[in-house]
Amino acid sequence: MSDAVLNINHISKSFGAVHASQDVSLSVQKGEIHALIGPNGAGKSTIIGQIAGSIHPDEGTIELDGRDITSFNVAQRVRLGLGRSFQVSAVIPLYTVEDNILLALLGREQQGLNLFSNAHKKNALVDEINQHATRVRLENRLKLPASDLSHGERRRLELAMALALKPKVFLLDEPMAGLGNEGANELTSLLSELKHEAPILLIEHDMDAVFALADRISVLVYGKLIATGSVEDIRNNKDVRHAYLGEEDEL
Amino acid sequence: MSERQLTFFVWAALLVFAIFANSIGEAYWVTLATRAAIFALAGVGLNLALGNGGMISFGHAAYFGIGGYVVGILATHAQNYMPIYDGWFIIEGTQLMLITWPLAVIIGGIAALVVGSLCLRTDGAYFIMITLAFGQMFYYFAISWGAYGGEDGMSIYVRGGFPGVNTLAPLPFFLLSFILLTVGLLVVRMLNKSPFGLALNAVRFSPARVETVGISSKQLKLIAFVISGMITALAGALFADLNRYVSPAMFSWTISGEIMIFVILGGVARLIGPVLGAIVFVALEETLGGLSEFWHIYLGLLLLIIVLFAKGGIAGVLIKNKGARNV
Numbered sequence: 042m043s044d045a046v047l048n049i050n051h052i053s054k055s056f057g058a059v060h061a062s063q064d065v066s067l068s069v070q071k072g073e074i075h076a077l078i079g080p081n082g083a084g085k086s087t088i089i090g091q092i093a094g095s096i097h098p099d100e101g102t103i104e105l106d107g108r109d110i111t112s113f114n115v116a117q118r119v120r121l122g123l124g125r126s127f128q129v130s131a132v133i134p135l136y137t138v139e140d141n142i143l144l145a146l147l148g149r150e151q152q153g154l155n156l157f158s159n160a161h162k163k164n165a166l167v168d169e170i171n172q173h174a175t176r177v178r179l180e181n182r183l184k185l186p187a188s189d190l191s192h193g194e195r196r197r198l199e200l201a202m203a204l205a206l207k208p209k210v211f212l213l214d215e216p217m218a219g220l221g222n223e224g225a226n227e228l229t230s231l232l233s234e235l236k237h238e239a240p241i242l243l244i245e246h247d248m249d250a251v252f253a254l255a256d257r258i259s260v261l262v263y264g265k266l267i268a269t270g271s272v273e274d275i276r277n278n279k280d281v282r283h284a285y286l287g288e289e290d291e292l
Numbered sequence: 293m294s295e296r297q298l299t300f301f302v303w304a305a306l307l308v309f310a311i312f313a314n315s316i317g318e319a320y321w322v323t324l325a326t327r328a329a330i331f332a333l334a335g336v337g338l339n340l341a342l343g344n345g346g347m348i349s350f351g352h353a354a355y356f357g358i359g360g361y362v363v364g365i366l367a368t369h370a371q372n373y374m375p376i377y378d379g380w381f382i383i384e385g386t387q388l389m390l391i392t393w394p395l396a397v398i399i400g401g402i403a404a405l406v407v408g409s410l411c412l413r414t415d416g417a418y419f420i421m422i423t424l425a426f427g428q429m430f431y432y433f434a435i436s437w438g439a440y441g442g443e444d445g446m447s448i449y450v451r452g453g454f455p456g457v458n459t460l461a462p463l464p465f466f467l468l469s470f471i472l473l474t475v476g477l478l479v480v481r482m483l484n485k486s487p488f489g490l491a492l493n494a495v496r497f498s499p500a501r502v503e504t505v506g507i508s509s510k511q512l513k514l515i516a517f518v519i520s521g522m523i524t525a526l527a528g529a530l531f532a533d534l535n536r537y538v539s540p541a542m543f544s545w546t547i548s549g550e551i552m553i554f555v556i557l558g559g560v561a562r563l564i565g566p567v568l569g570a571i572v573f574v575a576l577e578e579t580l581g582g583l584s585e586f587w588h589i590y591l592g593l594l595l596l597i598i599v600l601f602a603k604g605g606i607a608g609v610l611i612k613n614k615g616a617r618n619v
Contacts (some may be wrong), residue, residue: 093504126413131501133494144494148505152487153512160487275606 044071045104046240047092047123047210063264069210069240074232076243076251079261080146080284085244086128088224089214092242094118097176101258106209109254120151124208124239125184130195134188138179138198141187142170145205159175169205177201177231188238200231210240220254228252251272260284295611299564303477306332306571314463317478322462323534328574329469330530335554335566337474337523340482342413342552343561344428344484345516346496351407351427352551357434357543358403359396359528364538365447366392371449387452389468393529395487400525401518403430408517413509427548434540445539452533459533469530473567476523481570483519490514493561524551553591557598568606 045068048115054062055155056079061084069075079085083115091105092097094115100181102111112120119125147153174180179196183191187198187271196216203211216232217225218253236256245251251258252272259269293301306325313321333372335354341347369376369385377383386392407426428581435443451459483489492512493575495502499509532538541547550573558569580587603610 053395095500114508115500115503116506116508119504125504127500127504131394133497133501135497136494140490144490144502145505147490148502150505151506153491153502153505153507154515155487156483156488156515159485159489195456197465202505266556 045069046071046106047242048104049092050075050102050104052088052091052098053090054091054096054098058231060264061089064101065266066101067265067266067269069242073256074243076227076245076255076258077261078245078248078251078258082263083261084264085261087118089212089244089263092212093123099214119148119206119208122206122209122239123162123209123212124203124206124214125212126199126203126214127218128218128244130192130194130199131180132187132190132198132202135186137184137186138174138190139170139183140148141198142173142201142205146170148197149206174202174204177203178227193220196220196224198226200228204235208239210242211235212242214244215246216243217250219246225250294436295564295607295608296407296485296561297313298610299402299405299477302568302571303474304426305566310463310466310476312464312469313433315541319462322466323506324574326462326466326534327412327470328571329466329473330527330534331551331554331570331574331617333469333473333530333565334524334527334551335570336480337520337525337527338591339520339552339555339561339566340480340483340523341520342555343565344480344492344496345513345520347410347412347472347513348420348544349423349520350548350552351423351425352521352524353545353547354407354427354430355400355404355524356531356547356551357430357478357530357540358400360532360538361434361528362396362525362528363392363532366395366442367448367452367532368440368446374384377552384422386449387450389452389533391527392452393472393526393599396529397522400528401522403525404518404521405514406520412513412517424545424548427543427545431543431545434543441539445537445541448532448536448538451536465534468478469534472526472530476526477563479519479523483516484563487504488512488515496561504563504618519530525537553595555605557595557605559605559611562605562611563607565607572606 047069048255049065049067051064051066052062053064079087087096091098094113102109105123110121145168146169147160167205173182177200179194179201182194187195214230218249220287225247226231232254236239257271258275260267260281266279267280267284294615306329310322310325322430341349366385367387371406375384400526411419411422439607442445454468456463491502491507495509502509528542554566554569554573557572559565576591580590598605
């Protein structure tokens with residue numbers, strides 16, 4: 042496990058009597074896409090919250106790049122290299138595409154508390170904005186407010202903002218949500234390139250995408266991890282078929 | 293009209309009005325313009341917290357009052373020649389604006405830091421209530437502070453002094469207030485253009501988004517809140533010298549409400565919004581207030597119309613928005 046960038050060790054979280062996560066361990070290795078799947082209510086959001094830092098686990102630890110980040114808050118974890126995207130696009134609607142990406146860059150450069158310089162006169166960052174926008178094919182939308190983007194474009198902007206952080210690991214929360222077939226295909230090819238820059242923990246509902254993309258898959262049911270393995274392993278795993286795939290006939 | 297043009301136009305109009313009024317000998321109009329400039333400065337302060345940071349503070353009278361009391365207390369000691377502190381060293385009262393202003397700003401900032409770091413643990417309606425509660429605490433404290441006039445407040449016999457300026461004449465005092473208003477506007481404009489401003493204005497829409505680019509939304513908000521309190525405290529200091537009188541009324545929640553009205557009337561999160569709002573407020577107070585004691589009814593009506601039909605305030609109506617807004 043020496044190549045693990047993100048290590049989640051035996052985390053548990055209860056809300057009252059509900060055990061949302063029970064002794065969950067998983068790792069994300071260099072160069073891989075590790076997909077986390079599970080039926081609705083399996084506790085995926087709780088896991089994401091604990092990795093991102095918005096929920097504190099009752100037990101267990103989380104390590105990023107060999108460093109224990111369990112007690113760190115959201116912003117601190119981002120500064121250490123956790124690049125996150127949201128299930129529901131959280132871009133700033135009034136800001137242009139350009140400014141949204143600029144915001145991410147300023148965050149990465151730890152300029153957020155710089156009160157004195159002009160944010161728009163940082164020429165060094167202009168090229169980088171273009172570069173990230175081009176990556177997600179938003180280069181023609183730079184001057185448009187994010188509120189004028191289509192749903193798919195907003196998802197891509199979200200991804201560009203995660204990219205701009207140059208994270209050590211991506212935490213992508215249902216990036217395909219609400220995308221049509223075409224959009225999902227496009228994103229699939231983008232993600233398969235991305236994983237070489239930083240590994241991806243992919244939380245996804247779209248099974249086609251998961252099976253096409255993932256190097257490893259973990260299956261979460263009722264807060265417990267019931268299996269981790271390659272795509273083939275998971276396809277053939279009895280428990281998984283029973284607990285999860287059995288419920289969805291199309292698979 | 294673009295936002296830039298409107299900003300310049302309103303700013304210049306206030307200046308020209310005061311100079312014109314002075315030239316035809318209408319000293320009272322100059323005083324009105326001064327009142328508008330000072331209220332505007334208080335609003336510029338609040339706008340940073342309320343407009344840009346999305347923190348609905350219903351307690352900014354606290355900083356307005358602190359600014360006033362700093363000037364009042366220093367003036368009282370200067371008038372009766374009793375030092376404020378007489379121990380290992382001596383602190384004397386003073387009426388030099390170059391000392392009273394910075395002190396008002398610093399003490400206002402410290403108060404905003406304490407109040408802000410407590411209030412920012414909450415959000416939404418709770419934030420409004422807790423800022424109001426702190427405002428009222430200052431109000432009742434001032435009322436019961438017998439050493440400094442209690443309910444009666446303090447009179448300042450002679451307006452504070454500024455080197456080379458006759459502050460007792462209406463126009464020079466207006467110009468001082470106007471310069472400070474301009475400085476306040478420039479500071480807020482600089483902040484809004486800075487990386488800090490880009491992040492602060494984003495927090496208003498999505499704190500989670502700002503956190504996920506690695507910036508602490510709490511820190512952003514607290515810094516904005518403190519600067520906001522400092523600017524409003526400076527306005528309070530000017531207000532004390534304008535009236536040559538300070539009283540607990542400066543801390544009253546109605547003042548918090550009025551400062552909020554300047555911002556909402558003029559245009560939330562617009563640089564010139566509070567200036568526009570304060571000018572309209574003073575103009576209405578003067579014209580309608582002369583007709584009826586109950587002029588606030590009309591103010592309320594106007595506010596209702598603005599909130600219902602022109603959410604961007606007067607500035608929002610006047611500015612032609614082309615596409616994205618570069619805050």
